[in-house]
Amino acid sequence: MIKRLPSLYLLLVGLVLPAILVTLALSASFNYHQAKSSILMEVDRESQNSLKSLNSTISGLLEAYAVNEYEQILGNEIALTPHCALIVEDFNLSKILGSQYITGYIRSSSGKIQSYEPDNPAHKEHLNSCLQRYQTSILSNQDEAIGSLQLYSSDQPLQAELKDTLSQSLLSALLTCVLMAILLMVLSRVFFITPLDQIMAAIGDTDKTGLPNKAIPEQGPRELRALARSMNSMITSVRLSQRDLQQEKDTVNHMAHFDALTGLANRTLFNDRLESGIARAQRHHYKLALLVIDLDHFKRVNDSLGHNAGDQVLTLITQRLSQLIRSDDTLARLGGDEFTIVQEGLDNTDEACYLAQRVLHAIGQPLEVDNQLLYINSSIGISIYPDNGQSSAELLMQADAAMNLAKNEGRNDYRLFDSSLTQDAQEWLTMEARLRKALQQDELEPFFQPQINIRTGQIEGFEALARWISPEEGLISPGRFIPLAEQSGLIEALDLQIIQKSMQHFADWHRQGLNPGILSVNLNARHFQNPALIKTLQDLMSQSGFKTEWLEVEVTETQLMTKPEDAIQVLNQLHDSGIRIALDDFGTGYSSLSYIKRLPITKLKIDQSFIRDLPDDSEDASIVRSVIALAKHLGLEILAEGAETEQQINFLLNNRCDRVQGYFYARPMPADATQLYLTPEPVRA
Amino acid sequence: MRLRLTSIFLLLVLLPLSLAWTSVARADQAQSGKQLVYITSDRRIPFWDIMSRGIQQRAQQLGHQVQILSANNSTKRELEHLALALRQQVDGLIISPTSSSAGATLIKLASAAGIPVVVADIGADSDKYLSFIASDNYQGAYELGRILSRALIQKGWQSGRVGIVAIPQRRQNGRERTAGFMQALDEAGILAAGMRQQVDFSYTETYTFSRELIDSEPELRALWLQGSDRYQAALDAIKDAGREGEILLATFDAEPEFIDMIQSGQLIGAAMQQPFLIGEEAVIRLDRHFHGESVTPEHKLSVLAVSADNLQTHLPTIRRNVLGQQVTP
Structure with missing residues (x-):
């Protein structure tokens, strides 16, 4: 089972999106630190201004014992600003009451504004959590200290900015990632996937040899075009090699199955044809005749007139024999001066005898070689399937034996195989x-x-x-x-x-x-x-x-x-x-x-x-x-x-x-x- | 029949006895009564003095001890009085603060010390009090406005304008008085000429404001003072402006001489608060609180809108509740 591998899309997204996210995270971090520095400065400036402004606003009220008024002003101020707390210690009132009078407001972490209670530990704790503390003395018209004003700045603007920065960065990252992913997908589809699909489709459409039927399309970016070009070049080379190989194979095959001189089937092909013919004869219940033809004293022709003359004789005889057989029959040259004919579709043995007679007559006709008339006879042995044997080896051996009998009995004749010939042949081989x-x-x-x-x-x-x-x-x-x-x-x-x-x-x-x-x-x-x-x-x-x-x-x-x-x-x-x-x-x-x-x-x-x-x-x-x-x-x-x-x-x-x-x-x-x-x-x- | 007579006899005998026992019980409680402090803005002003007397009388009746402290219109002193009360750890506090805002501070500090506070008139920018007793300024001003409107119409001066010398409108009672009065004028189709807010409540200030209104509006046919003590300044301004008999005068609150002035027509009407009654009601609220009874957080007392037409009817009430004349402190 082939393990399912991630697609090119996922690989690209998996590589590019983290890079974008990291870049955006770094950018957000930088922006945050910039914003933080700016906000801290702004908070400091605003706090100082607010402290100064409040001081001038409430100093008169403190002097006039208008406690509720300055408390309301503190309340309004904290409501309108992001301050963490505004605390006033009223020296005059403290003096009257005989104990410290500290009043003001705090802004809880939930943003709710509460009156400050000096004895409340939670409120003191809250003050410690504020960003920064600013303090100033409240002076009367006679420059006497009548109180102190404490302003606790809040980190809420910072938190809000951080939140904004984070949310904006996140949103920006998401949008960028989505856009980049879409862009990547579209671009990769256009520039990579589609050309690759077309290349794969072209590669997938192959002929019986496994090579693509059509040329690999040269599309897409330079590298893919180069790839397609290389593949086409390679395919062309392979195709040419294949053609050469096929030609060589055909040649070898031809050489392996056909006689070089006469172009007739050689022994190998003859054996195949004979076996096929036997199978057909068995299937269709007809007889098959094997004729083994050996030229009489052909050696003399070679010895006396040379091999060229002998080859001419064999070629001429091949032409004559080829005209005698039907298209379904097989004429072969087993070697030297020995020919065979596989005659299929016989109803009786006489048809083989008739063919043998015609072969004897055809071969016996004068041959003109190198301006000389030659007279060559032949001896023919015939074996019949299924009468004389079931296998090609049997039939060939028996036809050989019959041919030898014909030679021994005076040549220029044919003989049908009988069982005694088999014994002689066996003895000969032994x-x-x-x-x-x-x-x-x-x-x-x-x-x-x-x-x-x-x-x-x-x-x-x-x-x-x-x-x-x-x-x-x-x-x-x-x-x-x-x-x-x-x-x-x-x-x-x-x-x-x-x-x-x-x-x-x-x-x-x-x-x-x-x-x-x-x-x-x-x-x-x-x-x-x-x-x-x-x-x-x-x-x-x-x-x-x-x-x-x-x-x-x-x-x-x-x-x-x-x-x-x-x-x-x-x-x-x-x-x-x-x-x-x-x-x-x-x-x-x-x-x-x-x-x-x-x-x-x-x-x-x-x-x-x-x-x-x-x-x-x-x-x-x-x-x-x-x-x-x-x-x-x-x-x-x-x-x-x-x-x-x-x-x-x-x-x-x-x-x-x-x-x-x-x-x-x-x-x-x-x-x-x-x-x-x-x-x-x-x-x- | 004899049984019925017996029952009536028993009822007649036991009911007075029961009432007597209740009085004795309350007197006993008064012997172990509460320490009360009344911080008033300025007892030199008759209104607050009358209220102080109402507080004193009712506290005495209920067996409580009350200490009357006047801030003399000083916020500092007011706070000092409060500090004193806190140090004394009094059981209850009645305040008529110098301002609503100052009242809020007083209430805040007293509440922090666990002292119940009843606000008598003026009001406070706080809701941490036990009860707020105040005159129904709107009702009183409205009825006074109607008296003035009728008078103007009777004189055929309905097209005349009405000038207003107002107490500070940041006070809730000031705003209610203006609203009630304007409602009555609107209903009568009479237009106001303008309004000046008092700051120091002095004669000069009242006179100046009255003259400005008179001089700036030729059609002025009436002046309404939202306070009573500087009525003479307004009369002088009318006189000095040469408009005597042409401009009617109405006031909110009352002075002892107003009975005659209304009767003589010099003053067309006055909306008279009942400070004595307010003081009594304040003590009653605290007393109920001490006894664990529920106390309504706000209680409005009606203002008597007095004209020549109803003067005689209201006269006993005026003498007691408005002028505090029938009560000995």
Whole structure:
């Protein structure tokens, strides 16, 4: 509860009126003292005159024993003057009577005139209370003293003057106070209160931000005008700041909710819209479809044509998609090449399928970017509310799963979510978490598969292959975790961990006098984005005592071709540092011969898919011969992967492919088995 | 019948006895009577002397002792007499002061000493007295005015003027006399010529005032003296003015020779106070006070307006109450 405070009126009156009262009191006091002095002088003068006059008047009467006459004169005198008492001692009469004859009159405090009684104590007391006593002798014509006259002056004039002064001062003070109070109220009303009221009214009339709608009126005295001016200036500043803030807020809000490139809703806004859409669908009992659209091989566009081209592609696709959706639907870009559409108000699932088909068609139309025609397809996953889930997270996860299914099943198509997709997606997420944990807990180990020179029978080296030995499941297939590691970005850490452990084993084996040859390690193309790659490898080698000439880096043809220019640069640096480079899975990609010529590679590894059906598959045989010929022509070493049968060995031997890696000779082995494999027979024995 | 006769006999016998007993009782009381003092303004003046005798006679009758003190028209002496009375601690005081004002002082001093005061004539500027006995001056002057008016009318002098030689008008009796007389003249349609106030009551003063009035007013047909003792001065003035027989004379108060003068027409009339009676009444008032009886604070005695027409009727009263001739002090 706000304590009730006194108004400005009361404060002003409370301050000014006491000051006026004090001033008037001082003035009244001064006036009183002035008047008192003047009155005392006047009383003294009048008393002296009266005494003298009375003396001359009654002296004859005293002499003539006209007692009653002079008593009447005394009575008349006291009645006409303010004297306190008039007393006469008649010596003649006293002489006759034989005792003092004192007569006269006194004026009581109530103003009543009484005969003076000398024996009355109250009368004597009254004389003592008079202001001043004057006395004179009454002389006869012969200058004999025949009596005495005493005049007691009264303080009544003084009291009356004091009363008048006080009453006048009081009246004056009251009138002045009332007038001043009225004047103060009027003036304060005119000059302070009204302008303040107007200022307060202006301040009170605010918009939703709490700022006044109108300018503060600049009225009243200078200080109030200055105050109003300052407030207006402050309000203007605040308003401008608020506007700037709002703009920044809008910008941030836009950035927070919209994709900068396409202007579409981003993930945050998408989530809001999806949740709102679910709420509406629930309220109005209709279906809602979520379409997750992922462009197929969009990465290639970025890698081959640059990010600007990729951005243009995304912008063009955004325009096309925007034309397909209704105003109530939401088109969003969740990141990269992933779009979503929230389609509301569906009666059945077919409407979502129809939209997916239109999206596939729209995206599939040729795109002209930098004077080049590009053909891009997309894969779409669809989840339906309420059929496939109740929450936005569920729907998104399920649409993602459906989209992945579409990709896995050949891309450029759409898939509706079914429950099995959910399990796959869950497993995927679980595996990713487990793999991350396995890397932290050092559960991955290198397995070594020998590379054999079939012409000499010598071990030329080993390829280190990552194996995950889970405490719960035991050995987990690389087919389950390598793609996951590549998609989740864990592949870099995985590669380095395997390289580091392999180098350590190789260094140990060399120190043991064994000859493991060349260590081939797989290096994902993501490493090429790491500018410290060479240093990292050198650090690992120096830590373990591994020598550079023992190392061979295998890069898959497919990865190499995603960014060939970048790869060439990095591979040159590797080559220059003395590291050998092998092109893995050769034949599966789309290597341009011009690039291969420029690559500092020392070895080509024929993908096992070409070896698997040798020598019966003539097409594979032809390819293998061509590759071998190409390697020979370029002066590269050639190695065939996946040789499992003697026929395949013979075919390769006959076609001058000297190096083989496959089950025919040995499966990938753990380090201890590899060490044993390297140990000569007599020693092993 | 015998019973009735017996009752009448008893009544006739017992009533005188009762009266005799009362007189004896009063005489006894007089033996242990009160000490009285009468302060008169001037006993040399017959009026006051006659009043003194009235006081003396009545006091004697009531068994009181009275001391007559004359101030001889001196205020000082008057006060000295009062001081004497105070020192003697008398029981009662009768005053005929030299003036009303002086009377007030006497009354004040006596009252302060607890002495009851009866004012006999003159009056006093005080109300602290026991009783005030005075002549009805207004009545007397009025009746005298009527006598004079009738006389003037009878002589056909109703257009004539009347001059007045007055006692001081500051005295209450003076003012009453003037008022009563003027009332009668007004009623008769006769105008006054003028008025002179006496100061020293001397012959010369009266003569001078009378001559001034006569000389200043040719139509003057009458003179009225508010006092009686200086009538000769007025007669001389008329005579000296050569107006003898043309100007009538009337007076207030009386002198022994007035009986003859009225009878002879030399004096047309006189308003005669009864000083002897006033003195008696004053003593009676004090006596009543001594006996605890209530006393009226003011008592007016009639003034005899005597002319030739009623002189014989009033003559016994005049001789006793006015002139005090039938009483031996």
